[in-house]
Amino acid sequence: MRSRNIFVRFIGHVARKFRGFQEVWILPWWGSGWVAAIPLSVLDSMVLVAKLCSCCVVAAVRVLIPPTMKNMNGETVLITGAGQGLGRELALQFADLGATVICWDKDARRNKAVVDEIRKKDGDSYGFTVDVTVREQVSSLAASIRRQIADVSMVVSNAGAVSCGPLTHLKAESIAKLIEINLLAHFWVIEAFLPSMIERRQGHIVAINSSAGLLPCPDMIPYSAAKYGLRGLMESITEELRLDSWTKNIHTTSVYLATISTGLYPPPSHRFSWWYSEISAKEAARIIIEGIRKNKKCISIPTAMKTFIDLNNLMPYRIRIILTDFFNYPHRGWFCFC
Numbered sequence: 001m002r003s004r005n006i007f008v009r010f011i012g013h014v015a016r017k018f019r020g021f022q023e024v025w026i027l028p029w030w031g032s033g034w035v036a037a038i039p040l041s042v043l044d045s046m047v048l049v050a051k052l053c054s055c056c057v058v059a060a061v062r063v064l065i066p067p068t069m070k071n072m073n074g075e076t077v078l079i080t081g082a083g084q085g086l087g088r089e090l091a092l093q094f095a096d097l098g099a100t101v102i103c104w105d106k107d108a109r110r111n112k113a114v115v116d117e118i119r120k121k122d123g124d125s126y127g128f129t130v131d132v133t134v135r136e137q138v139s140s141l142a143a144s145i146r147r148q149i150a151d152v153s154m155v156v157s158n159a160g161a162v163s164c165g166p167l168t169h170l171k172a173e174s175i176a177k178l179i180e181i182n183l184l185a186h187f188w189v190i191e192a193f194l195p196s197m198i199e200r201r202q203g204h205i206v207a208i209n210s211s212a213g214l215l216p217c218p219d220m221i222p223y224s225a226a227k228y229g230l231r232g233l234m235e236s237i238t239e240e241l242r243l244d245s246w247t248k249n250i251h252t253t254s255v256y257l258a259t260i261s262t263g264l265y266p267p268p269s270h271r272f273s274w275w276y277s278e279i280s281a282k283e284a285a286r287i288i289i290e291g292i293r294k295n296k297k298c299i300s301i302p303t304a305m306k307t308f309i310d311l312n313n314l315m316p317y318r319i320r321i322i323l324t325d326f327f328n329y330p331h332r333g334w335f336c337f338c
Contacts, residue, residue, distance in 0.1 A: 067294050067295070069290065069293035069294055070293050070294075070295070071098075072094060072097035072098055072099045072293065073097065073098030073099070074098065074099075074100075075094075075098075075099040075100070075153045075154055076099070076100045076102065076149070076150045076151065076152050076153050076154070077094045077099045077100070077101050077102065077152075077153070077154045077155075077156065078101075078102040078104065078145075078152045078154070078155050078156065078193070079091050079094070079101065079102070079103055079104065079156045079158055080104045080105070080132050080156070080157055080158050080159040080185070080189060081104070081105060081132075081158040081159030081160065082101075082103035082104060082105050082111060082114055082127075082158070083103070083105035083106075083107045083109075083110030083111040083113075083114060084105075084107070084110050085260075085281050086158060086208065086257075086260060086281045086284055086285060086288075087103075087105070087156075087158045087159070088110075088114050088281070089281045089282050089284070089285035090156060090158065090285045090288065090289065091103055091114050091118065091125070092114070092117065092118065092285075093282075093285050093286065093289055094289065095118040095121070095123035095124070095125060096121070096123070097289070099154075100124040100125070100126075100149075100150065101118060101123065101124070101125045101126075102125070102126050102127075102128070102145060102149070102152065103115055103125060103126070103127045103128070104127075104128055104130050104132065104141075104159070105127075105129065105130075105159075106129065106130070106131050106132075106159075107129075108127075108129040111127045111128075111129060112127055114127070115127035126145075126149060128141055128145075132159050132181075132185040132188060132189055133177075133180040133181055133184060133185050133188075134188075135188045135191075138185075138188040138189055138191075138192050139188070139191070139192050142192035142193055143192075146196060151196055151200060152193050152196070152203075153197075153202065153203055153204065154203065154204040154205075154206065154292075155189060155190065155193050155203075155204070155205050155206065156206040156208070157185070157186045157189045157190065157205070157206065157207045157208065158208040159181065159185055160181055160182050160208065160210075161177070161178060161181045161182065162178075162220070162223050163178055163220075163222070163223065164219050164220055165219055166219055167221045167222070170222065174222075175222045178222040178223055178226060179222060179225070179226050181226075182223060182226035182227060182230065183226040183227075183229045183230055183233070186207055186230055186233060187233065190205055190207075190233075190237065193205075194237075197250050198241075198250065201249050201250065202249045202250065203249075203250045203251070204250070204251045204252070204253070204292065204295075205234075205237065205250075205251070205252045205253070206252075206253045206254075206255065206288075206292060207230055207233070207234050207252075207253070207254055207255065208255045208257065208288075209227055209230050209231060209234070209254050209255055209256050209257070210223075210227045210256065210257055211256055211257065211258045211305060211309070212224040212227045212228075213227030213228050213230055213231040213256065214231070214256055214305075214306060214309045214310075215309050215312075215313075215324075230254075231254065234252055234254045235254070237252055238252045238297065251295045251297075252297060253291065253292055253295075253296055253297060253298070253299060254297065254298050254299070255288055255291075255299045255300075255301070256298070256299070256300045256301070256305065256306055257284065257301050258279075258301060258302060258305055259278050259279075260278060260279050260280070260281055260284050260301075261278040261279065261280050261281065279301060279302075284301055287299065287301055288301075312324070
């Protein structure tokens with residue numbers, strides 16, 4: 001790890017020296033026109049080719065030698081919405097791997113039940129009742145945890161809510177609440193823990209998203225809008241960390257889920273339900289934790305879902321909605337055309 005950091009710093013040092021050489025020697029002699037840009041363009045092109053070649057080599061090596069899963073023993077994992085469903089299963093399975101699990105949930109009774117279940121199996125767990133939509137509660141509790149327990153090395157932002165119905169049938173208060181839970185709460189949780197991760201140059205941020213963040217969902221407009229926003233939040237944080245932190249030890253993972261059998265989501269009604277209908281929260285948690293331990297940036301359940309949606313989004317609008325109507329055959333779009 002240290003040698004890799006030295007190599008990265010060396011590349012940055014060489015790049016800065018070249019920029020300085022360009023400003024002192026090239027620009028005064030050749031001016032700021034296209035002639036002065038030739039050396040820099042040549043260097044950038046060489047770096048581009050080197051990066052593309054190295055990317056291909058790394059991909060080939062990873063096919064032959066799968067990445068090893070990181071050890072969770074000694075990690076401190078904070079999970080929001082840990083009182084039920086997927087959050088509960090994530091908490092239990094992280095604890096089984098030896099991690100210290102900090103459970104956040106608005107429901108104190110359910111949250112305490114999860115903590116007690118972990119402790120009965122000799123796991124290390126703490127529970128806190130918190131409303132993640134209230135920024136002050138999140139920031140103050142995060143500071144208290146750092147002082148009294150430990151620095152959180154992994155945040156799993158899982159808390160969410162869903163409501164179905166046409167936009168014109170939803171009250172303004174319910175729309176605002178859905179946006180707060182499914183988008184703003186992720187901002188407050190990440191904002192509370194990311195600075196300490198950057199300071200320690202180590203950490204992992206996981207956001208549980210939905211297929212509604214990949215494709216438009218009628219009758220779920222506020223929920224889908226929030227999930228699209230969460231997708232942008234995670235992708236932007238990933239890019240910001242890549243450019244600004246000079247470290248590869250702060251990882252991000254976005255999880256895109258179709259329907260899981262927690263009772264919160266309507267049952268699937270697409271044409272290929274025989275291929276994928278519902279998955280249990282326990283199985284979803286197992287797949288997610290396996291991907292997190294491999295530092296995957298994107299986890300899709302089912303695996304091919306995001307790939308198919310990305311390919312579908314490359315098509316013209318008319319073709320895209322025709323295929324969507326074919327896939328969702330019980331939907332009223334069967335009788336519509338663009």
